[in-house]
Amino acid sequence: MNKKYKITLEGNIGSGKTTLANALFEKMDADYLILEEFEKNPYLSLLYEKADVAFETEMFFLVSRYSQLKNDNQDGLIISDYDMFKNLVFAETTIKNKEELKKFKSIYNILNIKSARSDLIVYLDTSVDTVVNRIKKRNRSMEIKLDKNYLANLNKNYKKYLKDMDNVILIDANEFNVFDEKQLDNLVNKIKKYMEV
């Protein structure tokens, strides 16, 4: 692929973004794969233990994702397991202090992240029960403390942002089996059709 085309995957924690990003990268013979580096964030485990570090957690993610954007202006097909609007979804969910949230959003706007718009967002729509099961199965120790309420709020805030977007393919990820070749092929065909328009 000559021209730059960026496809990002979004959805709740454990909805299957990284797994699908890897699968699409292979299947679509893409040029770049950009994956979230969540394990580098020193605040995340503290946040899950209910420490008052929401602003620090979200700022760290914002800066870390922003620094990955330097890989973002090359020609070719880019697949990423997150979109930059994720920063806003999570900040609204975790930062309870209104002044801090305002500050976060103003920094986000100064960075002018809108210019890093994806050509296509594939949203993995999941129920809270589905992600709870997948999170349990993958068994990352710090995620044991995640509660259903938090996951439900994330779903709600994702939906709030998605309703104003016009570049989204939404898939029912409760039913979607990324390990089934036929289902993956169907999704790739749907994406290719979208790319042609």
Ligand SMILES: Nc1ncnc2c1ncn2[C@@H]1O[C@H](COP(=O)(O)OP(=O)(O)OP(=O)(O)O)[C@@H](O)[C@H]1O
């Ligand atoms: N379609 C699927 N059906 C069943 N299990 C899945 C599916 N997709 C992913 N999984 C499994 O669910 C778990 C979570 O998937 P993954 O790590 O890709 O989610 P994620 O959305 O990237 O999570 P996070 O946002 O926390 O990084 C993994 O153990 C993965 O193997």
